[in-house]
Amino acid sequence: MSQYPFQEIEHRWQNYWANNSTYRVHDDFTKPKYYILDMFPYPSGAGLHIGHPEGYTATDIIARYKKMKGFNVLHPMGFDAFGLPTEQYSMKHGIHPYIATMNNVDNFKRQLNMLGFGYDWHREINTTDPAYYKWTQWMFLIIYNSWFDEALQKARPIEELPIPHDISSPADIEIYRDEHRLAFIDSIPVNWCEELGTVLANEEVDEWKEKGFTVERKPMRQWMLRITKYAQRLLDDLETVEWVTSTKEMQKNWIGKSQGAEIYFPVLGEEEKITVFTTRPDTLFGATYVVLAPEHPLVSLVTTDDNKHRIADYREKAAIKSDLERTELAKEKTGCFTGSYALNPATGKEVPIWIADYVLGHYGTGAVMAVPAHDDRDHEFAQQYNLPIVQVVAHVGHEISDENPIDLSKAAFTDDGVNIESENDEVSLNHLLTSQAKTKIIEWLENSGNGKGTIQYRLRDWLFSRQRYWGEPIPIIFFEDGTKRAMDYDELPLLLPELQEFKPSGTGESPLATVESWVQYYDKKTGKTGKIETNTMPQWAGSCWYYLRYIDPKNINRFCDEEKEKYWMGETGVDLYVGGTEHAVLHLLYARFWHKVLFDYGYVSTNEPFKKLFHQGMILAEDNRKMSKSLGNVVNPDDIVAQFGADALRVFEMFMGPLEAAKPWASKGVEGVFRFLNRVWRLFVDENGTLLSNVQDVPLTKEQEYVLHYTIKKISEDIENLSMNTAVAQMMIFVNEFTKADIRPLSALRDFIKILYPFAPHIAEELWHKLGNTDSLWFEEFPIYDESKLQKSEVEIIVQINSKIKAKCFIAVNATSDEMEASALALPDIAQLVEGKSIKKKIVVPGKLVNFIIG
């Protein structure tokens, strides 16, 4: 294959860009800004995956395009380098995570530069850099030193938290404050992984289980972030961003808002009431028993002596089960009667109190009223244990029982309908539709003091601590006298200690707990001695705010300068954020949460961090399966670049198909794109790389003008819409058209190079210089199309008889309907077909078609 010298060209231009700091970004506030962001990579030992260049090329294209359109473009890159994989690798190979990280980062940077991306490396960030994680810790302290004002729906300083009058001692005030901080310590059942020696967030459990690790539930002391306080805002503000609908949906489902009611069931013979949460308060008259989660605090109170052993036994078994075992693996529902009864506040009837692990302790109130007639789970349980089933909702129009077609011995009736048998002395729901019954019963509950309407969220607080070494230390000191204090901002960063051994301590504590010299702390500010918190932050922490650090990465006084933040974040934040779907919920939800806390304090100027979000699809192996080492179907970017060059890889990944779609790799496809780049090369130069003599300063033909201006228009629009595949197709059409020309008009070729440049910057720069230019294309303007060149004097229309195409003809572009009809009828084929027939109907679409319906 005779080929253009891509290796030489790519090396030359990469060196040129580096030596001339071509991509240096300046904070020029006079220009309109465009902030385009990639999800920064985790620098693994495996190096760049072939999927990485897909999103990165797309953003590189847009960044260059926007730059050429006159925007001041910020398109930065950095590394999310804390986290388990590096620490695992370090333990296995005995290399310090810091060294492993540096090596991996170097390799990633080499590969990113090899692909010709236009990053300003002066703005590189690394989450493991103390100068960076100082601010991660700072933001943690902002959160720690805050409470959430429900009335204002925003975070406020903890000092401003109103303290109830009956709390006066400093110790009690501190306890009260701790109960309201947005970062707090709790002892809760967590997902403990013995092999990893750490707890995992609920969201992370599946990922590690897939990798073959076991995860069990175990109560432990943990740091939590009160993200649930922001549930409503996180939900509402989704409406203000331009995100993929599926991702918005996922976040909505994850937050999981439910409207319903809390209802109080008095325990017979006790003062206490059981509060249940239900979304179907309209079925209250059908509640025939109450179920508590095994971990519910009232369980011991309501358990009668003769049931003690069985209940204790059941609770113990439930406690060690993971959520997974309590749900998917449990084919049959299990439960245990406590021996006590509660009163259904609507019917006044006694209903038995059970415990069962199908009721989750952490959702709602941890207790439910069971309505077996109208809930599948309650129905199953009632059948299992022979509990009464009472119907209170019927199909609309079938309120009279003998016409009622519902067979409750088989399944529950869970649809909306109309209430029956729902009446007491104070309220009747009978004949009301489900929605009306809900409103009415809530009204009654509130008036009678038996309950109230409420909203529940599925979202849980964020488990924020990890028992690992390779993460940000949590800057809290626990003193020997039992008090504690958060470090002040001027004491940050709290550095990770140098460590020889970073294996888990084995006690459930972080490896940091074994470093006496680091843990033991003499506090100069208070003169007290104590211990530093040994848990570290999860990997998500550093990525919660990195987009802000790019704005001012070297700032030592602030996470970023106020004015620069205002400029680059503007009215609506990052203009475009591109990354994989795998972060649709977690990273994007956590980052939004941190951003909102910062927003509450005025540290950032936008409500939401990312205005527009786009997910690139996965690149599959040639066999249509996921690429994996074990399948041996991995394609390495280094190999492709060595064989065909970075430009070919970039253009091919854009040409494969829609950016958002999952698509299989095709080695023949790269060759095709490589052939295209060679055709581009030969459009300009001969075998020796000398500019062809038939590239001349001549005017374009009408046809060439049309193709050129259509290409400019089409590709501009395609880039804006992220339709890179059709943009590449249009460049191919351009090259095919102009290759045909014996004399190639220089002006069109100049424009074409500028269009090609965002996609294939190396070959474009080389050809640009061969045309005698001395500066980089980075500083050129993107061509602008001329609408008048797109106007054709004649247009081809189709002529149909009975809606079938029978002929085509050219007509003047501004022809009237009558003229079109006359031209069509004048065609011999049409005249012949119409002859002797009556034309029943004529449809004329200007500039498109004429259709004769004949009989």
Added chain:
RNA sequence: GCCCGGGUGGCGAAAUCGGCAGACGCACAGGACUUAAAAUCCUGGGACCGUAGAAGGUCGUGCGGGUUCAAGUCCCGCCCCGGGCACCA
């Protein structure tokens, strides 16, 4: 089970304010160049019927209906694939 996406040639895909289905590329076939090959260039192509060849005809965007002069595109009912959630009361 629920919520999102998506089903178009041998393959990746274009085209959705309803108006020539299959742009562009891959693979394939034929030809030119060559001692030969590679590379390059040119030509062809949805399927079926038809014809010596052409002309011509029928069918065709997952399946079944519908609206319309006209449907890949709009409406109704299904099937299949991918992703997410899943005892959340």
